[in-house]
Amino acid sequence: MGAERAKDLASVAVSKAQAAGASYAEARVQSTWERQYVLKNGEPQPSFFSEGYGIGIRVISKGALGFAATNDMRRESVIQIARKAVSLAHASSAVLKKPVAMDGSKPVKKKWSPPEKEKIENADATWLRSVLLEIEGRVADGRAGIKLPGRLFFLGAELEKRYYVNSDGARVEGRLPRVGFVGSLTAIEGGATAQRFIQQGETGGLEVVERVGLVEKVEEEARAMGKVLRTATKPPTDRLDVVLSPELSGIAAHESVGHPQEADRVLGREGAQAGESYLKADSLGRRIGSEEANVSDDPTLIHSNGFVPVDDEGVQARKRFLIKDGVINEFLQNRTTAREFGLTSNGAARSVSFDREPIIRMSNTFVEPGDYSTDELLKEVKHGVLFKTFTEWNIDDKRFNQRYVALEAYLIERGELRGLVKSPVLEITTPKLWGSVKARSKHMEFEAAVCGKGDPQQGAPVWTGGPETLLAGIKLGAR
């Protein structure tokens, strides 16, 4: 669909919704283009591509929110679905306790796209396959030092284009190319098995594969699995120090800081699905961690998997300091929650598709870097365990009680990495975890992930990351 037709249909939808009685209306025409290739144990699977588009229209009528979407882009169908959004909102106002309204965020007029050296549209099946075959060549037949009878690799290239308009005057046009890899490795040796899921992804063009060092990373993971199976021993269970790698720092930041600081959860809107939060609306300013606990979410990071410079409510996005020096500093806000808090939105509304309403989402959530080099930080540890990678993890729906099971983990004695330990378990509350932060390195890394939320579900691409984070006085379990 041409840009001009998309703009025309979005404008028509907004004006017809207003004419039908909406006090606020927005429309988003969103198209997707995707190429994917799959290799299972070296065998090519059918290649896959998809393309499509549609329009999502969100309105406020009589204080209630309505959303309707269609991929029938005939003008009369778009007008009909816009009116449907209004009539549904109108009808639902009968069970409305508190009217919804937008904050006073400044409407943005902007065209955006991340840097892209080699156009994403050049990602055909031949290129995707060649990358996966290179990975396969590094790890198949024991070449990474371990037999891997289960190897499943997905490589995808996608392009999202969106045109957004709202009745407050926002006009936003975005182009978002992304490359993403998901791999599953299953190693078996001596009757024992280990399994690792690897996810890598960034926004940008075909250069992403080299920039993230994809081939080398998968090979490194495979080699580590062999060492774990051969040499890992029972982990200590006395009280000790724990060093979280960038990967573990990132997942902890995402699960136990980002999620509970989504304002819609704090207000109860996700109560039946993703849950609520251990925090309340008046928790801003509450101390939750040590002075060293600093966690942020930043949608403006160039190349990031969660790059969203303007959100799906037409608000200029910015970095959010979620925990600052151990204190709850800021929630992730959209325009309606910001209004309830008496604030303005910090640009956290995202929708993954034309047929999903924009909701509050993280982008790139991470522990802020500290001053230590990695070696200096490890020297601080007399007796401890380094969690380098993890497999199983989960957290309760208030985001209070969480668990991380390491795959690759090392005993640390007097500042030196010793041998591997087998499946140590960190099962800990959120205040205990962030209250134990003693030091952070300045070495930052990020991992790609897909964050689930919403009903219908919306899997949003994000980064999780951080430096090495030292937790003092922790008790571990074992799997």
Next chain:
Amino acid sequence: MRAMDLDELNERAISAARNLGVDDAVALSARSAESIIRFANNSVTVVNRVEEAELSVYLAKDRRRAIASTSNLEPQVVKKFVRDLFSSMKGLPESEYVPLPEKAVKYSPSSFGYDRKLENLDERLVEMARTAIQAATKAGGKRSAGVISAGKATVAILTSTGTSGSDSRTSITLNIRSFAEKEASGHGLSCSSTLSGFDPEGAGTRAGEGAKTMKGASEPEAGKYQVLLSPAVASNLVEPVAGAASAFSVDAGTSCLAEKVGKAVAAQPFSLTDHGVTPGGLDGRVFDDEGVRTKSNRIIEEGVLKGYLHNLTTAKKWRTQSTGNAGFVTPHPWNLEVAKGDSSYEEMVREMKRGIILTSNWYTRFKNYRTGEFSTVPRDGAYLVENGEVVKSLKGIRAGDDLLRLFSSVRLLSKEREWIQWWEVDTPTLCPWVLADGVTITRAYG
């Protein structure tokens, strides 16, 4: 411009594929409409209406295979879409290829699973939400959050070998969670393929009662417990077992059922079946993505693994027949059924010496799909049982196990069953209460 019907879309796609000289082609077109009302704090938060159509095409030529889908269904675009897919195959290597069945089949829609009364509920969902909220409040919940989704979907198929037909489904589901205090919550579900089977009042009542009984919950000692799993919790753990029965998962190293066909993988009372279509089933159809007739496949019979779920490609590799579970790439279940037992819920509670009743859970994650090691986080109603009596409500717990050990320890199944499909269970599952032994319960100790 006009909207094409599904058969016309398929015909255009297959005609274009034939003109390109493909060996095999399948066109699957789908149209769906769904209305969704969400509420929180006893107040509606948003109403959604989504109307969509999509065309998926599979092509095979000289042992090269590709799949594509599009929502751009303008008549003049379909031919180009198929041509582009065909062009994309030129650089591909040969892969495992199994021709489509030569014999053409004309499928008629199944006789159950569609209720016209669910087609356009829209504004009526508001009243249903009000009913559920009021029932929860009456039963003891102070504030409730939830979602009602009602929808219809039609899928039509046409293959280059002449197989054709269509099938339609309707469903309506309610997921409600009620809170009596910040940490005292209960859960209710109602999932049905017909309007008459939908019970928002009953689900709301269960959520409210659960919330009321969770007041004053405390953390138990960590250790091994008997657990009585509600149909919702059991379904959440049955679903990965069915996923592990996909032959693709077995090949990929992500199945705990690998090398187990003919062996005991569960206790004798446990049987699991997948149905292409079944009375009350919220999903599925009479044909799979390759045009093979779907059927009922017993996955586990009285504790013994009977076989895997196959499409044409995996079936060839395993020297068997397709089970009608394609996915072009991955075979998958349609509607799961766990066989009922002969106990009542009350009898099962009385059987428990020292155990925990779990009514809801979320965030099931695996350490290793090959071994089936997982943990999951109970939420809402959780109760400690001693000597057959509920003694207190519990919070702050996590359950961990491996799937095969868990289902091998099943002692009793209830005679009452419930259809489950919600945020934590994608595949509709008809499931009883399940009593199992020796599940590890932990709490935060860091």
